Amino acid sequence: MSTPGKRVGRPRAAGRLDSGLSPRDELLAAAAELFTTRGYAATTTRAVAERAGMRQATMYHYFAGKEDLLAELLESTVTPSLALAHRLLAADEAAPPEARLWFLCSSDVRLLCGGPHNLGGLYLLPEVRSEGFAGFHHVRLELKEAYGRLLAATESCGSLDKDELALRTDLVFGLIEGVILIHRSDPDRPTDAFAAATADAALRVAGVAEGALAGVREKAVGLASV
Structure with a gap:
């Protein structure tokens, strides 16, 4: 049973505000930020998932890996x-x-x-x-x-x-x-x-x-x- 008034849902990354995006779009936003600031090679799928406020295993429900994220960002x-x-x-x-x-x-x-x-x-x-x-x-x-x-x-x-x-x-x-x-x-x-x-x-x-x-x-x- 949840505590009244307490937000129920997937946990957010520390310090990251709820954007209201779908999980898929949240991952794309996180990947866009990390690929352009840290670099594509230096960014791990774990880092993308954590930045999006979800577990790495959850990310794989939406994308097969970094290459899929990059491909969708490029097409956008x-x-x-x-x-x-x-x-x-x-x-x-x-x-x-x-x-x-x-x-x-x-x-x-x-x-x-x-x-x-x-x-x-x-x-x-x-x-x-x-x-x-x-x-x-x-x-x-x-x-x-x-x-x-x-x-x-x-x-x-x-x-x-x-x-x-x-x-x-x-x-x-x-x-x-x-x-x-x-x-x-x-x-x-x-x-x-x-x-x-x-x-x-x-x-x-x-x-x-x-x-x-x-x-x-x-x-x-x-x-x-x-």
Whole structure:
């Protein structure tokens, strides 16, 4: 019989407040914190479980191990942008492709650089090249292809041949993911300004004239509801 007024449930880690998250999300939050502060190699599954306020054995009900945690964290940095890209591709009447591309670029940068932990920095781990992260690489490739489709729809890239378009896509996508390194060296940089400047740079790579950027940004503002 429980004592009246006493909280019943799984024990919390010492000094860690109840976040209200599900056990699975609690583990992901703990892993994100530890992987980005202590390092992936130095973090044990026991440390993740304890940080989440549960036993290590309980953690294995949700994740097979560290690799599963990392894979899900990595995918969480891509899947929202992919979903947005698909909506933007379908919303061809909402704004010209240049504005939709700008909006995707800026939103992607905010995702990579936002939040309490620099999850984008996990892309640089050598472990990410292994087969266990095939799901992440597949979703990332889908996002890159969506960038390519938006680029192909722009006036400046519409006449490019297949190889030239592939190169332009590589350059734009590489620019967006390159913010990870900049953010890691300067995490206090204002995210919104960084996202806008990076999106401007991506449009320049796409061939949009400097004088047209202000108009593109203005039209992109209305895409927040897409």
